[in-house]
Amino acid sequence: MNHAQLTALGRALRVLGEHGETLTAEASDAKLHEVRGDVKRALELLDDTVSGSAPTTRCAQHPYGAVDESAPDLCLLCETRRRQARRAEYGGGPAPARADQQPVVSRYGTREERPQPQQRWIPEMWTGQVWQLCGTPRHDRREADLYLAAQRRRPDAAMAYRLVHEFTDYEVVRVWGTPLRVDPEPMGGI
Numbered sequence: 001m002n003h004a005q006l007t008a009l010g011r012a013l014r015v016l017g018e019h020g021e022t023l024t025a026e027a028s029d030a031k032l033h034e035v036r037g038d039v040k041r042a043l044e045l046l047d048d049t050v051s052g053s054a055p056t057t058r059c060a061q062h063p064y065g066a067v068d069e070s071a072p073d074l075c076l077l078c079e080t081r082r083r084q085a086r087r088a089e090y091g092g093g094p095a096p097a098r099a100d101q102q103p104v105v106s107r108y109g110t111r112e113e114r115p116q117p118q119q120r121w122i123p124e125m126w127t128g129q130v131w132q133l134c135g136t137p138r139h140d141r142r143e144a145d146l147y148l149a150a151q152r153r154r155p156d157a158a159m160a161y162r163l164v165h166e167f168t169d170y171e172v173v174r175v176w177g178t179p180l181r182v183d184p185e186p187m188g189g190i
Helices: 003-022 029-049 076-089 141-153
Strands: 120-126 131-133 160-166 170-177
Touching: 003 029, 120 141, 141 160, 141 170
Parallel strands: none
Antiparallel strands: 120 131, 120 160, 160 170
């Protein structure tokens, strides 16, 4: 959708909104025909702006994925994941293997071979009100320390900086400076 189409569609929908506010039980046929014309115009603009096909599911992750009619969002992929989670809650793992069957090795590897969750080092600065992210989270602590050292040497350095370690939880590792709460209005809002 380009800017001109977006502008025209927005204008047409605002006109329809104005019609909705002014309609009463005593509306004349001429007024209703005018509303009908504006609705048709808005639908034509909408048809021109829609380029792809309608999503097959109500899932934000897989809008064009496979459909499962029994799923609340119609998404087969998400519903399969939810079913596996429910099955695991009740201890119902995979079906027991028969004596004559050999286990099949997954091409994705076993659980022990999968990588662990990644840790990140998040540099933050004190804005006078809240801690705010400054720079990109790093995967190496030394690199994050060097980045914060460079930030503290800048002429427009913040009052305080801190380094937060994110793994399964957040942990503040180190704080430089003293974070003081600053009133956003000078002289206390007088």
